[in-house]
Amino acid sequence: MKIVKLIVFYLLGIVAILCVSVFPQYFSTRGMPDTTGYFQQLFSFLVEFLNPNQWLYTVFGSKGEFPIFEVLWEPFIYSMQILLGALGLGFFFAFWLALGATFLPKIVLNLVKRVLDFLESVPDLIIAALLQMLAIYLLKVSGIHVFRVASYTEKVYFAPILTLSILPMVSMFKILLLMIEEELLKVYVVFLKSKGISAFGILMKHVLKNIMPISFHHMKLIIWGALSSQFIIERIFNIHGLTYYLLESFTPMTIAFTLILIFTPFYFFFQLFELWLKEENALIHRLSGKGTWKKWKFQRVKSLVSIIKEWKIPSIRPWATAVSITRLFAQHMKNWKFALGCLFFIITISYSLIYSGTTDNHVNQVRLLYEEDGVTLIGKAPFPPPEPFLFGSDSLGFSIFDQLVIGAKYTLFFALLIAFLRVFTGLLFGTIYAFRLKPHTQLWVGRMVDSIHFLPLSLIAYILLAPILLPTMQGFSYAFTERILLEILILTILVVPLTTVLLGKEIKVVLENEFISSAKVLGGNGFHIFWRHVFPHIGPRLTILFGQQFIQVLLVFIHLGVFNFFFGGTLMTFGMDADPPRSMTYEWSGLIGQIGRTGLASGRYWYLWTMVAFMVSIFAMQFIIQGVKEVQQMKVGVLYKLPKKKKRHHKCRDTSSTNQVQHITKDRFIRKKSS
Structure with missing residues (x-):
C-alpha cells in the first residue's frame, strides 16, 4: 500500500510538471489570432507526450530533431555530478565543523554564529564572481593557474562545486549546531554525564543519533535552495548542463523532461528513506489517536457560507486591531536591531520616492567623457568611480547611484509585498488546513506539497516569466501593469503551498494545548479561538x-537578473548594434545581468555596488528577524534584562542627611516583580 501511494504521488507530480510546461507556450501565444485556450493546449501536449515518437529535442530556427533522452542524458549526468559533489562537500564540512564548534568557548561560539549569519546573507552570484576574480588575480600575479573559471572545450568541476557547496554548508552547519545545543540540554544528557560518560561519547553515540532524522527533513529545504543556485552557477561558469540545453530549446517537451529528470531521483530517494524511518505510520497514529486533537477537532466545512457564519468575521473591530498592531510595533521598536532594520527600509524607500518625484526618474548618462576643453577624450563608458559618477556607470554610461536610488522603491517595496502575500495567503489556507481538514486529508496535502521541494524555484519562475517579461521584435505581449501583476502573482503562488502546510502545522501544534480545550468549553467559536489564542502564539x-520569504524573493530577483529578467519588463533593442538589455524600472536586478555577462572578469569591480545593496537589505531583514526573536524571548523569560543602575549625585552638607540613594539590584528587581 505504501509503494502504491508513493507511485500515485509521483504521477501527480508528473502531471503538475506537464501543466507547468505548457504555460510559456500559452503566455507567448496569447493574443494571437489563431491562439487556443490553456486547457486546449494542455490536452494537445498531453496527447503528444503520451506518444514516445514525439519525444524529440528541437531548436527554434533549426530543422534538426533528435531523441530527447540522447540529448539531455549526458548534460543531466554532468549537472548531477556538480550538484551531488557540492552537497556532499558542504554536508561533510558542516558535520565536522558542527562537532568541533560544540566544544568551543561560548564567546568564540557566538562569534562563529555571527560569521555564519554573514555568509548566509551573501548571494551565490557574488560568491561565484569573487571566486572568478580571485583565480584571475592569482593568474596575473603569480602565473599559477589555480582552476578554470569557465567551461569551454573541457568540463569544469572544481569552481562550480566549491561555489555551490558554500551555502549548503553554512545552512546545515547552523541547523546541526542549533539542534546539538538543544539536545545537550535534555535530561538524559545529564544522566549520562553522571555515569561518567565523556562529552565526546555522548555526542557521538546519543546526540547525533537523535538529531539525524530531524536533520534529514532540513536537507530538503537546503537541496531546494541548491537546485535554484545551480541554475545560476551553470550560467556563470558557462557549463553545458541541463540549464544550457533548456535555454537552447525552450519547448514544452524539453521543459517537461528537464523538470522530470530533476524531480525523479530526489523524490524517490527522500520518499524511500522516509518509508524506512516509518515516519508516515507515526504521523497517522499521532493525528488519528485518542487525544486532545480528536476530542476538540472542528466540524468539516460544508460551504463557504457556513464558514463565514460560524466564524463571525464581521465582528472584527478594525480600529481596535489597528491600535493593537501599532502598540505591538512600538514595543518591538524598543529593540535596537528591529528598529535599525525597519528604519533602513523606511528611509530607503522614502528617499527613493522623493528622489523619483523631484527628478521624474531621471538617470544621468555619460557615454564619452572629455577634458574641460571639450576636445580631449578621457574615456568611454563604463566609467569607474568617482568620476563622472560617485558609484561609477554601467556599460551604457548610466549612473549606478541614480539607478540604485530610483530602483530601491521597486525592488524593496515589491519584495516586501510578495513576501507579505506569501505569508498572508499561507496563513489563510493554513488556517483552513488546521481547522477544517481531516488528518488523512492533511497527510495527503502534505505529501503532495512536499514534492515541490524537488523542483528549483528559480527555474520554475524562469519558465513561467519568460514570455511575460521578455519582449519580441513586435513589443511586449502584456502591458506594464499586467506584467507587474502577473510577476507578483506567479512569485506568490509558487510558494503558497509550502507556507500553507508550514503554518497549518504550526497552528495544529497550538491547538493541541490545554488552554484551547478550556476556550472550547467556555463556548469560543472557531474564529474566536484563532484570533484570541492561536494568532498571538504564531x-x-x-x-x-x-x-525569510523576503530574503528568498530578493534571491529570486538576483537569479532572474542573470538571465535579463527584470521586474516590470526588460528593455531590449534588436539588430547588429543592439544595446545590452536593461530594466524599465531601474530595479536592482537590472545591473545583475551585467555581472552575469562579465562575471566581473573584465575588472569592473564597481558593479558590486548592486550586490552590496542586496546584501545590506538582507542584513536589515535579518536584524528585524533577530529583534523579533529577542522580544519574544524576553516575554517568555528566556532572556533577562537587568534595569540600568541610576547614578545620582547629591551635594550633602551634613553627612547624617536622611537623603539616601536606593540602588536597584537584581534581587530587589526580582522580588518586586514577583510581588
Missing part, C-alpha cells in the same frame, strides 16, 4: 517567516 513565527 505571530512572532509569522514575522520570522515573512523575513
Whole structure:
C-alpha cells in the first residue's frame, strides 16, 4: 500500500510538471489570432507526450530533431555530478565543523554564529564572481593557474562545486549546531554525564543519533535552495548542463523532461528513506489517536457560507486591531536591531520616492567623457568611480547611484509585498488546513506539497516569466501593469503551498494545548479561538517567516537578473548594434545581468555596488528577524534584562542627611516583580 501511494504521488507530480510546461507556450501565444485556450493546449501536449515518437529535442530556427533522452542524458549526468559533489562537500564540512564548534568557548561560539549569519546573507552570484576574480588575480600575479573559471572545450568541476557547496554548508552547519545545543540540554544528557560518560561519547553515540532524522527533513529545504543556485552557477561558469540545453530549446517537451529528470531521483530517494524511518505510520497514529486533537477537532466545512457564519468575521473591530498592531510595533521598536532594520527600509524607500518625484526618474548618462576643453577624450563608458559618477556607470554610461536610488522603491517595496502575500495567503489556507481538514486529508496535502521541494524555484519562475517579461521584435505581449501583476502573482503562488502546510502545522501544534480545550468549553467559536489564542502564539513565527520569504524573493530577483529578467519588463533593442538589455524600472536586478555577462572578469569591480545593496537589505531583514526573536524571548523569560543602575549625585552638607540613594539590584528587581 505504501509503494502504491508513493507511485500515485509521483504521477501527480508528473502531471503538475506537464501543466507547468505548457504555460510559456500559452503566455507567448496569447493574443494571437489563431491562439487556443490553456486547457486546449494542455490536452494537445498531453496527447503528444503520451506518444514516445514525439519525444524529440528541437531548436527554434533549426530543422534538426533528435531523441530527447540522447540529448539531455549526458548534460543531466554532468549537472548531477556538480550538484551531488557540492552537497556532499558542504554536508561533510558542516558535520565536522558542527562537532568541533560544540566544544568551543561560548564567546568564540557566538562569534562563529555571527560569521555564519554573514555568509548566509551573501548571494551565490557574488560568491561565484569573487571566486572568478580571485583565480584571475592569482593568474596575473603569480602565473599559477589555480582552476578554470569557465567551461569551454573541457568540463569544469572544481569552481562550480566549491561555489555551490558554500551555502549548503553554512545552512546545515547552523541547523546541526542549533539542534546539538538543544539536545545537550535534555535530561538524559545529564544522566549520562553522571555515569561518567565523556562529552565526546555522548555526542557521538546519543546526540547525533537523535538529531539525524530531524536533520534529514532540513536537507530538503537546503537541496531546494541548491537546485535554484545551480541554475545560476551553470550560467556563470558557462557549463553545458541541463540549464544550457533548456535555454537552447525552450519547448514544452524539453521543459517537461528537464523538470522530470530533476524531480525523479530526489523524490524517490527522500520518499524511500522516509518509508524506512516509518515516519508516515507515526504521523497517522499521532493525528488519528485518542487525544486532545480528536476530542476538540472542528466540524468539516460544508460551504463557504457556513464558514463565514460560524466564524463571525464581521465582528472584527478594525480600529481596535489597528491600535493593537501599532502598540505591538512600538514595543518591538524598543529593540535596537528591529528598529535599525525597519528604519533602513523606511528611509530607503522614502528617499527613493522623493528622489523619483523631484527628478521624474531621471538617470544621468555619460557615454564619452572629455577634458574641460571639450576636445580631449578621457574615456568611454563604463566609467569607474568617482568620476563622472560617485558609484561609477554601467556599460551604457548610466549612473549606478541614480539607478540604485530610483530602483530601491521597486525592488524593496515589491519584495516586501510578495513576501507579505506569501505569508498572508499561507496563513489563510493554513488556517483552513488546521481547522477544517481531516488528518488523512492533511497527510495527503502534505505529501503532495512536499514534492515541490524537488523542483528549483528559480527555474520554475524562469519558465513561467519568460514570455511575460521578455519582449519580441513586435513589443511586449502584456502591458506594464499586467506584467507587474502577473510577476507578483506567479512569485506568490509558487510558494503558497509550502507556507500553507508550514503554518497549518504550526497552528495544529497550538491547538493541541490545554488552554484551547478550556476556550472550547467556555463556548469560543472557531474564529474566536484563532484570533484570541492561536494568532498571538504564531505571530512572532509569522514575522520570522515573512523575513525569510523576503530574503528568498530578493534571491529570486538576483537569479532572474542573470538571465535579463527584470521586474516590470526588460528593455531590449534588436539588430547588429543592439544595446545590452536593461530594466524599465531601474530595479536592482537590472545591473545583475551585467555581472552575469562579465562575471566581473573584465575588472569592473564597481558593479558590486548592486550586490552590496542586496546584501545590506538582507542584513536589515535579518536584524528585524533577530529583534523579533529577542522580544519574544524576553516575554517568555528566556532572556533577562537587568534595569540600568541610576547614578545620582547629591551635594550633602551634613553627612547624617536622611537623603539616601536606593540602588536597584537584581534581587530587589526580582522580588518586586514577583510581588
